[in-house]
Amino acid sequence: MRVIFNEELKAVADDLDRMVQDVRKAINGAGDALINQNLEAAQAVIDGDIEIDALESSVIDQCVKLLAKQSPVATDLRVVVSTLRLAATFERMGDLARHIAEAARRTYPASPLPAEAQPLFAEMQAFLDNVADQMTSMLSDRDTKTAEEIILNDDKLDALHKKTFELAQSETWSGTNQQLIDVVLIGRFMERLGDHAVSAARRVVFIVSGFDPSKEPTRDEGTDID
Amino acid sequence: MRVIFNEELKAVADDLDRMVQDVRKAINGAGDALINQNLEAAQAVIDGDIEIDALESSVIDQCVKLLAKQSPVATDLRVVVSTLRLAATFERMGDLARHIAEAARRTYPASPLPAEAQPLFAEMQAFLDNVADQMTSMLSDRDTKTAEEIILNDDKLDALHKKTFELAQSETWSGTNQQLIDVVLIGRFMERLGDHAVSAARRVVFIVSGFDPSKEPTRDEGTDID
Numbered sequence: 001m002r003v004i005f006n007e008e009l010k011a012v013a014d015d016l017d018r019m020v021q022d023v024r025k026a027i028n029g030a031g032d033a034l035i036n037q038n039l040e041a042a043q044a045v046i047d048g049d050i051e052i053d054a055l056e057s058s059v060i061d062q063c064v065k066l067l068a069k070q071s072p073v074a075t076d077l078r079v080v081v082s083t084l085r086l087a088a089t090f091e092r093m094g095d096l097a098r099h100i101a102e103a104a105r106r107t108y109p110a111s112p113l114p115a116e117a118q119p120l121f122a123e124m125q126a127f128l129d130n131v132a133d134q135m136t137s138m139l140s141d142r143d144t145k146t147a148e149e150i151i152l153n154d155d156k157l158d159a160l161h162k163k164t165f166e167l168a169q170s171e172t173w174s175g176t177n178q179q180l181i182d183v184v185l186i187g188r189f190m191e192r193l194g195d196h197a198v199s200a201a202r203r204v205v206f207i208v209s210g211f212d213p214s215k216e217p218t219r220d221e222g223t224d225i226d
Numbered sequence: 227m228r229v230i231f232n233e234e235l236k237a238v239a240d241d242l243d244r245m246v247q248d249v250r251k252a253i254n255g256a257g258d259a260l261i262n263q264n265l266e267a268a269q270a271v272i273d274g275d276i277e278i279d280a281l282e283s284s285v286i287d288q289c290v291k292l293l294a295k296q297s298p299v300a301t302d303l304r305v306v307v308s309t310l311r312l313a314a315t316f317e318r319m320g321d322l323a324r325h326i327a328e329a330a331r332r333t334y335p336a337s338p339l340p341a342e343a344q345p346l347f348a349e350m351q352a353f354l355d356n357v358a359d360q361m362t363s364m365l366s367d368r369d370t371k372t373a374e375e376i377i378l379n380d381d382k383l384d385a386l387h388k389k390t391f392e393l394a395q396s397e398t399w400s401g402t403n404q405q406l407i408d409v410v411l412i413g414r415f416m417e418r419l420g421d422h423a424v425s426a427a428r429r430v431v432f433i434v435s436g437f438d439p440s441k442e443p444t445r446d447e448g449t450d451i452d
Contacts, residue, residue: 064307071297081290084310169403177395180403184410 005070012062012083019055019090020139020200022048024132026097027193031125033104034186035118037111045101052094059087078210082203086139089203093196096189103182112182114175117167124160124190131157131197138201144208147201157194161187231296238288238309245281245316246365248274250358252323253419257351259330260412261344263337271327278320285313304436308429312365315429319422322415329412338408340401343393350386350416357383357423364427370434373427383420387413 026045033042063084066072072080103112113121131150138146164187167173168180175183205211252271259268289310292298298306329338339347357376364372390413393399394406401409431437 068299068303073294077294165407180406181391181410184407
């Protein structure tokens with residue numbers, strides 16, 4: 001029984017790893033689409049989101065089967081319940097990357113962002129590319145040190161996100177209202193990608209340490225419109 | 227054992243009902259703050275979000291304990307797993323209502339929205355107030371008919387949300403860039419509230435019918451920036 005459980009748990013973990021690798025690719029690709037007007041990259045992110053959705057369904061199915069057949073307790077149960085949550089988080093990250101790719105595709109060959117906003121968004125993207133790398137290694141190695149880095153670093157993304165609002169209200173701003181809409185929405189998508197990475201990191205800390213991060217509110221604070 | 231399980235499941239269901247009632251209050255209050263510049267309502271939504279977060283923690287704890295001690299299968303397992311997901315959805319809806327309330331508080335006694343945008347947002351709010359009512363009765367009665375209405379009706383909110391972008395790019399638009407930022411963000415929060423209600427409705431259909439709504443992608447499509 002125990003052997004079967006471990007094998008089945010390993011299979012779910014593999015699917016979850018595949019999900020996070022797909023999400024990383026989606027984040028990288030959305031950035032390439034947004035920053036370099038790479039239309040192929042945009043299309044790949046949009047098409048690839050279906051695979052992320054399918055992996056989520058598969059992970060949920062496997063978890064429910066594990067719960068039904070194996071009745072895990074203690075750490076094993078914690079892993080299965082956290083896996084359900086992680087799959088939902090990664091699915092949402094795929095959606096957000098897709099939204100960014102869709103915006104880039106819509107305005108191609110132009111950027112959705114006015115010139116003066118591009119350096120700031122390139123900085124946010126560099127931050128997210130790094131988060132995507134961290135998430136991948138955090139998950140495959142159950143590495144709480146990296147998880148804690150993700151949690152602590154998110155303030156930097158929030159600060160960059162705030163700057164997008166300052167820019168939009170500054171003298172330098174030359175964009176159209178359509179560009180302002182895109183700056184606000186794409187900025188929001190990127191900030192939410194960071195929030196979801198934090199939520200995933202807390203989940204990994206929970207799996208490893210048993211400390212329940214849901215006791216700390218996972219609000220998207222400090223980045224909001226006020 | 228079965229009696230204990232049913233009693234414990236009833237206790238979780240009660241907490242989930244309390245959550246949805248709190249979310250309904252939060253949606254109503256955020257609307258009152260946004261549309262009528264009701265500062266007290268805004269503050270109540272902001273303060274009340276802590277209770278929604280606490281209820282989520284409590285629901286998750288109870289579900290994990292149920293899974294550990296009772297090892298539910300079949301329909302019971304479906305209910306427990308769906309409850310985990312519903313609690314996460316309601317927690318997020320509380321956050322979104324809070325964001326709207328925070329925007330209203332920040333600009334008080336003025337509205338965050340320029341005059342020409344107010345009728346459109348009042349219409350979106352009326353839609354969401356109705357959704358909040360539907361969600362409450364759907365959950366307490368396990369009523370799939372109302373759930374299906376929520377799922378089908380969401381297009382109307384998406385259409386209103388699209389109109390906010392059209393307005394911001396029209397000749398009529400007289401708002402500042404700060405107001406445009408608020409229109410985009412608040413519009414997005416409201417649209418996401420609708421999406422989460424759809425996700426909750428699909429979950430209720432799943433509990434009752436066993437048809438798995440996760441096989442249908444729960445994307446927030448049709449409402450995006452392109």
